[in-house]
Amino acid sequence: MAKAQPIHELQLTGITKRFPGILACNNVSMRVARGEVLALVGENGAGKSTLMNILAGLYQPDAGTIAINGEEVRFHTPNDAYARGIGMVHQNFMLVPNMTVTENVALGLKQHHRFMNLDLKATRARIVEVSEHHELPVNPDAYVWQLSVGEQQRVELIKTLCFGAQLLILDEPTSALTPQETDDLIDRLKRMTAELSIIFISHKLQEVKELSHRVAILRHGAVVFNGRTEDHTPAELAALMTGREVHLPRNEGLLVEGPAILEARDLKVRGDRGHFALDGLNLEVHAGEILGLAGVSGNGQRELAEALTGLRPVESGTVRFLHKDMTNKSPAAMIAAGLGYIPEDRHHEGIVPRFTVKENLVLKDFPTPRFSWSVVLKLGEIARNAESLKASFDIRCSSTSAAGGSLSGGNIQKVILARELAREPKALISVYPTRGVDMGAQEFIHSQLLARRRAGGGILLISEELEEIMNLSDRIAVIYKGRILKVLTSLEATREKLGLLMAGVAE
């Protein structure tokens, strides 16, 4: 593919896209100029990804036009979009895990495809060139499944740049990155604006402020605001986004020393690669408190959550729940004993994507008398349950009979939250509960967690967002290399102290 002509101006006019039962984009018009960064923000399900997928040639709009430099273009396939210099980094990575970085890039670099011979050397050279030019270090020979999330993100960027993108679309590139990786990425993107235009989607308004020149806000598929970033504070933008003021709630309760209900003693657990991901970890969660677990991801958070919920075998040490030894008990036993779980991977562990919303809402309780007469499900009660949770948790879906997987990320998270909290768990393990979730939903999730705490539940909150941890926790434990480095009360904890501890510096 020849290098695309520069994009001086991209204009979307009247873009409309319908999915069964939902108007995802409603007559959207917007414009991006050369060297400009446009931030696209909006609530979960507002239609941001859909709009960008149309621009990238993946979805066909029902109405509306796209024009580049004043000339109307039609993208029937992603190839057409690449040919005009539009490249997209998708919300969920588009990489083939069992192929190398080079092979992944080669997939799209059609000019290196020769009959019966694949020119991987040329592709590799191109990767090295791009990675040096943009200072994005990457190992072209590594298999994608071996890479961390941050590295995969970089591969996605390089891939798109290798295809000669003039306009870069980034759909929530920072939602799974650590704070350091995020700062790093923002710096790099700033430098890239010398050569490219960028459309940047994020739920973190701080990033939007830092990076973008202009902001467009989508609500229910329509543009409700379009203006210069510097004229508005993050709070104003949040208000425009949700149509009301957003206040993230804080934990203002007094520290109550309830009895310890969930305890880990000298826990040793292996990670997927066979090493000890938890190496003699001690932790206790009390009734009526939120214990925040701070740490850079990959220090054993995932393994801890899985060991406590019975999903991962414990090699040595004990798990006690409600004063009983529950080490290596099955997940079913933990659930029955009253443990709730909001998993990290909401699409694969939190819901069954092909099941309807109402089925997903009773996944843990369908055998109980409330939802079944011995072997027959009470469908009416299941539907009623779904309707009431849909209303009280503000789940946005076309109907509770829609497939769980068709919901937007934030709404899937609300389905999980609704299911877990409706069971009134004695203890709740909540892993990155607001990752990729919009401001309004974040506020809602936080207030629900605080309400559970007031009702006497103990919560283990695992997060990378210091903001979130400091706002909600009674005590904060810092995890580093599979052990708890230190536990602070919320009064003692400061950003600086936590930052040092997370880097492994104890005193």
Add this chain to the structure above:
Amino acid sequence: MTHDLVYNILSLGVPFSVALLLASLGEMFNQRAGVFNLGCEGIMCMGAFLGFLPAFFLKTGPLAPYGIVLGFAVAAAAGVAMGLLFALVTVTFRAEQGIAGIGLQMMGWGVAGTLFRHFVGGVTGVEGLASWPLPGLSRIPFLGGILFNHNPMVYIAFLMVPASWYLLFKTPWGLKVRAAGTEPRAADSMGINVNRVRYQALMLGGAMAGLGGAYLSLCQAKMFADDLVAGRGFIAVALVYFGRWSPLGVLGGALLFSLAQSLQLAIQVAGIKFPYEFAVMLPYVLVILVLSLARKARMRGPTHLGVPFNREMRY
């Protein structure tokens, strides 16, 4: 005595593996692209019959030497057509692959049998392919006779192993096939037509299954009968799992199975006191055992095997 026995088992087992090897390599391409075709058995039946037909009709005429070549060509073409049909049903209409495969199997088996009764009738033999010892190589003591004293189709089938490896791992098409079966969404986002790749893979797989079937009737049995294929199509599908979707693994599986089969024959021929029914079961039991005991390597195979691709469907 034991030396001869081992020699016989090996030199018989190698050509036995050809039909399985061809069909299984073809099935490997199907599955790498994300579609499993249980209809392999049916395609082999059709290949066996349609391959047999030209050889049968031309048997006595002046064109006799070409009958077999024509037979293989017809069988391959029939395989392509059946692969195309399967692609239409499972890729375009997104039907359940397992069910569609069973349908194709019954169709191939039924149609081949019916046509056979109509056009041929009873048991009739064909000439088959003469063996073609490779100059020099076939003189190597012991190994020469086992590996290099066969009909040309045996060599061709074995050359298909490195050829398949090259096609899968060293060509743009192979790259697309692997991506389409593992992460079709990613392939699609990079402008690869996932469904077209699946069509192509199914046509190639069909051609190879057709050739495998024709080998059975033209070279191995040198005749056609209803139950000639006898489940080899299903074994071929199993061998793809067994071989972890790699050409070398598939070769290993095909050899293991066919050696077990020739061992079974040797046991019967040698008159060793051993219930004949158990001897016949041996290769099948072996495959089941190995399949269930094999270590399950993650991240190797096509993770989207069996899932139709729909760009606008998110789950």
